[in-house]
Amino acid sequence: MSTDIHARHPGxxxxxxxxRYEGTMVARDTAGLIVPIGLPLLIxxxxxxxxxxxxxxxxxxxxxxxxxxxxLTMVIASIGVINMPSFLAYYRRAGILRRLSVTPASPVMVLxxxxxxxAIQAAFGIAVALTVxxxxxxxxxxxxxxxxxxxxxxxxxxxxxxxxxxxxxSPTPNxxxxxxxxxxxxLGALGGMFGGRAALPDAVAAIGERLPFGAAVEALxxxxxxxxxxxxxxxxxxxxVVVGTVIAAAFFRWD
Amino acid sequence: xxxTAPAIHAENLHxxxxxxxxxxxxxxxxxxxxxxxxxxxxxAGKTTTVEMIAGLRKPDSGRVTVLGLDARRDRARLxxxxxxxxxxxxxxxxxxxxxxxxxxxxxxxxxRPAAELLDLVGLADQRRTIFEKLSGGQQQRxxxxxxxxxxxxxxxxxxxxxxxxxxxxxxxxxxxxxxxDGNVTIVLVSHAMEEVERLCDRVALIDRGRIxxxxxxxxxVRQARAADLDDAFVALTGKELENTE
Numbered sequence: 001m002s003t004d005i006h007a008r009h010p011g012x013x014x015x016x017x018x019x020r021y022e023g024t025m026v027a028r029d030t031a032g033l034i035v036p037i038g039l040p041l042l043i044x045x046x047x048x049x050x051x052x053x054x055x056x057x058x059x060x061x062x063x064x065x066x067x068x069x070x071x072l073t074m075v076i077a078s079i080g081v082i083n084m085p086s087f088l089a090y091y092r093r094a095g096i097l098r099r100l101s102v103t104p105a106s107p108v109m110v111l112x113x114x115x116x117x118x119a120i121q122a123a124f125g126i127a128v129a130l131t132v133x134x135x136x137x138x139x140x141x142x143x144x145x146x147x148x149x150x151x152x153x154x155x156x157x158x159x160x161x162x163x164x165x166x167x168x169x170s171p172t173p174n175x176x177x178x179x180x181x182x183x184x185x186x187l188g189a190l191g192g193m194f195g196g197r198a199a200l201p202d203a204v205a206a207i208g209e210r211l212p213f214g215a216a217v218e219a220l221x222x223x224x225x226x227x228x229x230x231x232x233x234x235x236x237x238x239x240x241v242v243v244g245t246v247i248a249a250a251f252f253r254w255d
Numbered sequence: 256x257x258x259t260a261p262a263i264h265a266e267n268l269h270x271x272x273x274x275x276x277x278x279x280x281x282x283x284x285x286x287x288x289x290x291x292x293x294x295x296x297x298x299a300g301k302t303t304t305v306e307m308i309a310g311l312r313k314p315d316s317g318r319v320t321v322l323g324l325d326a327r328r329d330r331a332r333l334x335x336x337x338x339x340x341x342x343x344x345x346x347x348x349x350x351x352x353x354x355x356x357x358x359x360x361x362x363x364x365x366x367r368p369a370a371e372l373l374d375l376v377g378l379a380d381q382r383r384t385i386f387e388k389l390s391g392g393q394q395q396r397x398x399x400x401x402x403x404x405x406x407x408x409x410x411x412x413x414x415x416x417x418x419x420x421x422x423x424x425x426x427x428x429x430x431x432x433x434x435x436d437g438n439v440t441i442v443l444v445s446h447a448m449e450e451v452e453r454l455c456d457r458v459a460l461i462d463r464g465r466i467x468x469x470x471x472x473x474x475x476v477r478q479a480r481a482a483d484l485d486d487a488f489v490a491l492t493g494k495e496l497e498n499t500e
Binding site: 005006007008009010013014017018021024025028029094095096098099101102103104105 | 334362363
């Protein structure tokens, strides 16, 4: 009597429904929109007035090559490494994942829906920040737009990968939030979030450059200036995506 | 496989949490289309037992098959035909009742219509209310509707009517009777004697992780030489069933 029962995985309509309702959840939680949309603007405004307007390279100023890459990286890192794992932790603690686990839905659907929705938020927040940068602070567009977009997408994937590692390996929901914060601050500190990597000891700076945050800032700056992006940075980001995906696939569980 | 194979077959289930033995050698057979009640005091091991049947918990030893599928190994297939209402389950708090119904329907190839599911549990008027604004009883009824979204052949209901008002309780009873008429196999964890008496073909009494009696409601009463099921419960377990309603 079991021969007529087949494991059918939910189809594209179900995936779309998950993304749509994740989006609904986020849209109804207005406080949760402050970080992805408010944070980039805040950092941009507070940092932009501090930098001068002298040209650093290829007609691009300090705002274009230092502030904007750092702002973009901070946005995707905070959403990917802190926000996404905490949302999953809440789902886990509230028993929502457990309830879904007795349906044909798979944990991957929840992960993908989360990533899709937070990517939309990030895109919106960054669009607002860049509009202000271009119109109010006279930022210059990237010298190599295609390379900049590609590097940005790779960096974003890397940050979500870090977030997935956090979500997958955290033993308890609360520890996911703590581990996410520590990962964000640690990667950020080594990657020049607090006053630039130049201020760090050489060895530490070298490590930071090889970790996803530092690599993202450097690669974005180089692409924005129109120079050749260092393969070391691309390798770091690519490796993070691979490692994060493998770890998440192996360890992420419903409960 | 023979046609007399049971819908649910649990063999020698054991489960221990640290020092506490939650389930101690439980075996059960539930035939297709049968409604089995599981009665017991709090902490007797009812929920652990049904969670092992649902494949949510791994027994320390023993084995469960549902419709011939191994509850752990064949989880993906079992999910297609099993509907589970968990005790104290929580859903996406900011979604409306009808949105949750649509989400859960989307997981199945041939789901029941959304309006039918909401009607079945009496939530048609609350369909645009978000989950966290529903009362506890309404949340529970919604959870039952979601358990039925995929037209399951086996349904596990953990605390069907605890916390529901009398009208809602009778409505849930009618829902269970409709499922039974449709030859759905049902395992019903309950505290309510009246409910068990009305709905269940057989009842398993669980005490300290063991099944101490398994019979029809009338059979249990006879076995205990009691006046009714309430008295039979006290006679067989030596405990009052706490009234948690």
